[in-house]
Amino acid sequence: MDQYIDIKVRVWRQAGPKAQGHFETYELKHVFQGASFLEMIDILNEQLVAEHKDPVTYDHDCREGICGMCSMYVNGHPHGPDSAITTCQLHMRKFKDGETITVEPWRSRAFPVIKDLMVDRGAYDKIMQAGGFVSVNTGGVPDANAIPIPKPVADEAMDAASCIGCGACAAACKNGSAMLFVAAKVSQLALLPQGKIEAAARAKAMVAKMDELGFGNCTNTGACAAECPKSVSLANIARLNREFLCAKFQD
């Protein structure tokens, strides 16, 4: 049964991108375990506002695990201790009475902190703009069955496409590598006939952009896939390597 718990929240506070950040610990009494993690932060912010203090800035939008905006590193895990969920889907029943919860922003050179827990994830957009699309002439809508695609292939492409670009992979990786994100985005298109035509150019362009933005080098630890809220598979990274190496050897 969900209970009311008293907790301490140790939050990273950073006034701006250039400012020196530090941890601040706040006590919260009587928090219902049925509350979501973000609701708990909202309660904390109400308390801070009542005390005439600056509320904690954090990213959030849909609060149902599909937008990829929420991005907290809770107790050493991106999106908290639960698996295959985003921070907004995390509930306070995952925490015990009297517990101190440490909340940090994503830490990556390519994701600079804007304020407190909010980071700039524009780097992922730049990678997408480098090649994460299919160039088409938008004419009439073709018949859905015009290009047959085997079900297992469609499923794998869909699983790769479930990536919401939240940045947990780069945040979880000890090397700060964005390989799982890029691999998912390359895979979702490379698996399908429409995307295959540009597959080689896409892999090269997206990997080049990823390296340029300062993400680290993948060493296949698998932390990304373990922490991914959408459970995107590590096998996608092998596909990206394959696409990239084939493209380079063809040059």
Add this chain to the structure above:
Amino acid sequence: MWLKDSSIGRKFVMSISGLALVLFLIFHGCMNLAVVFSEDAYNMICHLLGANWYALIGTIGLAFLVLVHFCYAIYLTIQNRAARGNDRYAVTGKKEGVDWASENMLVLGFCVLGFLVLHLYNFWFKMQFAEITGIETGAFDPQNGAAYVKALFTEPVWGQIYCALYLIWLAALWLHLNHGVWSALHTLGWNNLVWMKRIKVIGCIIASLAIAPFAIVVLYYLGMGIAML
């Protein structure tokens, strides 16, 4: 050059150099194993792989591979630490399914390298190097490798300490390879959803096959040394 400038290119270099070194280890291990069965056979191998042109080219090639693997490892680690940004995490949780070795490949690599220096001094310097240069190490006749190996590993107390050190070294190497081999194959693109489990098993088998011959030889002499005490 994409082998240096691209992250996947760098992975590719680590993968190829690593796999080549594993192949060498398997070859080296099989040669060593001969000493357990016949000292004459071992000495014949020593003779074949002594101061011959092909053995020397091989040695230079190996030194180059180790150097490349080492330099890339340092370069990658520096880049990876920089990728975290200015502040590091205050709390890092244990990630499910992530094995310890995979996150400590550099540490294990240094363990392997440290022992490699000892090993080169113990054997390479006193066997191949002595034969090339003709210098007197005073240890033994370069043509009779088996007698030297036996003397080193079965000498009371010091021999057993050497055996223990070599076993620690082999354990570190096994951990390094247990992640390294499947990771190298994964980097070459040889993996998918079906092969994920298989490739990890293959990696474990190859790592064990590469280490087993060395371990057998060490255990053989450890047993002999203890019996002689």
